[in-house]
Amino acid sequence: MWWEVTLSPKGQVTIPKEMREVLNLQPGDRLIYSLVDGEVVITPKNLDFNDLAGLLGKPPKGRATLDKIDAAVLAAGGANAVDTGKDKEADAAA
Numbered sequence: 001m002w003w004e005v006t007l008s009p010k011g012q013v014t015i016p017k018e019m020r021e022v023l024n025l026q027p028g029d030r031l032i033y034s035l036v037d038g039e040v041v042i043t044p045k046n047l048d049f050n051d052l053a054g055l056l057g058k059p060p061k062g063r064a065t066l067d068k069i070d071a072a073v074l075a076a077g078g079a080n081a082v083d084t085g086k087d088k089e090a091d092a093a094a
Helices: 017-023 067-082 087-091
Strands: 030-036 037-044
Touching: none
Parallel strands: none
Antiparallel strands: 030 037
């Protein structure tokens, strides 16, 4: 699926209604913008981590706050979507 949208003079775009429905996006949902090979990738960040509580058992280092979990997911999501070169540096050092 794909949709064509127009960039406004203020740099804004409207996500088409059909796309919002497919992705279950609601007003106030957060989105992550990433650049991948010169293309913009927009990923919804609408997962409620409270729904996952206890899924993996007791954490080995104790409980993490939702803020820490959100920060870790955002960092991991960005690192996986955009080549930062850090993996290459680590591979070269090994």
